[in-house]
Amino acid sequence: MMHKMSDPDQWIPLYGDILYRYSIGRVRYPDVAEDLVQETLLAALKARENYAGQASEQTWLIGILKHKIIDYFRKVSRDKTQELEDHLIADEDDYFNQQGGWKIDFSQWSQPDKSMEQEQFIKTLQACIDKLPPRMAQLFMLRELDDVKNEEICELMSISTQNNLWVMLSRMRVQLRHCLDINWISQ
């Protein structure tokens, strides 16, 4: 099936929210997310002739946005190489005692199946992700949501060793799972 392109005047009402949600979910900063939506639509406008109509317009626009997001990560890491790894050292351990045993426990959680519950769950998870330092949250979303491979994440985010990445991911997962326990499961 071939898709026709809509009038660019309609892009903001048609796709503005969808692109913004995609963007903010990954970059976390509202102003950056808005800029990326703008850059995406501008790039789309310039590349209009290249749109072959094979993918839907929405898929095509998200494809452009994906590239813009990756470019953004690359640019930011060049400026802030040290910041992420500083968290490794700065983060004090709230979850383990000196012998390396847990200070917390986890309850069993059953997958929310009703769509309303799932929506609520996603909101809770988002709130927990928002408690992470933004750069950590970006990294986490790259890994979990977009399944970007470890080597690529290290390169994109300027992380010096894969071991450091594993330690960061592990800490985030403990923190998130604990946050879910407090905010969702005990509801």
Added chain:
Amino acid sequence: MLTCKEVSLLASKKLDEKLTLGERVGFLLHISMCGVCRRYSKEINKVHALMLNVGKNGKSFMSESVKLSKEARERIKVALDKVSH
């Protein structure tokens, strides 16, 4: 025996990478005796699977109530108009 802290790292690494044989043995031995690590590992698997699934479906993982602000819409519209007209 590995500590819970070390095992938590392996439980997480396991989601991203294949563990070495030594790591796997250490992990299995520990969780066979430690309920918290066993639960923890199971639980982060679930969150991981859920997020991956949302991502695969091309969803944004953001609630529908999250919207582009009115100000941003206007700003972007101005920028687009500049180029197209």
